[in-house]
Amino acid sequence: MTLSAPAALSPAAKLSGRAFYESIGSPKKIVAPMVDQSELAWRKLSRRLGADLCYTPMLHARLFVTQEKYRNAMFDALDGHSNTDRPLIVQFCANEPDMLLQAAKLVENQCDAVDLNLGCPQNIARRGHYGSFLQDDWDLIYKLINNLHVNLSIPVTAKIRIFPSREKTLAYARHVLSAGAQILTVHGRTREMKGQQTGLADWKVIRFLREQLPPETVIFANGNILYHEDINRCLKFTGVDAVMSAEGNLYNPAIFVKPITYKEAIPVDCESMEELFPRVDRILREYFEFLKDTPAEASHSAAKSHLFRLLRPFLSQHTAVRAEVAAINRNSTIDDFRMITEHVEEIVRDLFADDNVKEKDIIRRSDQSSDQSGAEYKDVPYWRVQPYFRPVNGQILFGGKRPLEEDKNDNEERKEQKKT
């Protein structure tokens, strides 16, 4: 990929806001930008399972422009391919308007829009002065977005976090939109809500923004999507155009599998159980087939974390597989992933050879429910992919309410999450 000089374009020549959103098919179910996790192989799997728009992982604009090795590892000719990876929004973090523009120019023919990350709360973002730490520098945000709005041939979008005050959040949203952002993704957590302090995303603030901003503003809601039915619930509660999921999608890529029905809850009968909570052997095989055909470094370096997440409850029961996943390193080959996939298939085949398992292969409604979304919790057998409830202050809580026991996978997984 070679660098090209930016050509000035009239913003009027580009599709804006709702017209742009409609031009990419009015997506409702969106895979979030995720460092080292929303790479090509994963996006292909997610699209096959119902996602109708995907974001790339956050790319570092300066590294993308100045380091060819980084650029080629993160984004190659297959990313944003018209037959297999669209619609696609490429996300960058940046704090230099011209560097961001140069980076965006390098991908403008391989995606539908470029997104500015204004949400990353990690220390690395504090040190690098990007992500949510730009929340303190509204002038710079304006320049970053407006430079793309004026000079890029495709639309610019932005993903923000909320402030503790909803009025300030509204003023901030208006500022980001006035700079030229054509879609606003709102992650309903503040910058402080990370790690052990993550807690629930605030859908009420997102609804407030929806009510206050003009109807032509396209808004995506992000946060608290753990089950497929949460998508309907969130759309209904907030009134926004679409719902974005990160962790829900990673632990169960079939979270988007059904069309949006606006029904309160989907009854989990036998047929929908396999659709909504697929068996780990099936999902792993589908993922493996995409991984095998995706040579990009980004897809292979992401694979270990994907396996830990997909197989999370399964690994507690089958520690030999856990050891195989833990042993994956940068020298691992596709045959190592094939071997793990076949091992999991063999175990599940043996499990289902026993008629007793069939009786246990049901989703039970749990007696807990969350306060805000009204979601019903479910007990899902360990051989099926399922949401993960994050540790909060040493305990694993669901929606801030439901303590579960921490298990051995957490250490391995924490190591993986540190990388992201």
Ligand SMILES: Cc1cc2nc3c(=O)[nH]c(=O)nc-3n(C[C@H](O)[C@H](O)[C@H](O)COP(=O)(O)O)c2cc1C
């Ligand atoms: C592994 C991982 C990587 C992430 N990387 C990014 C990123 O590159 N850019 C970004 O804007 N947000 C990133 N996020 C945040 C998510 O996009 C999302 O805003 C957040 O996880 C809340 O959504 P959720 O409740 O559906 O998980 C990441 C989240 C996870 C779990």
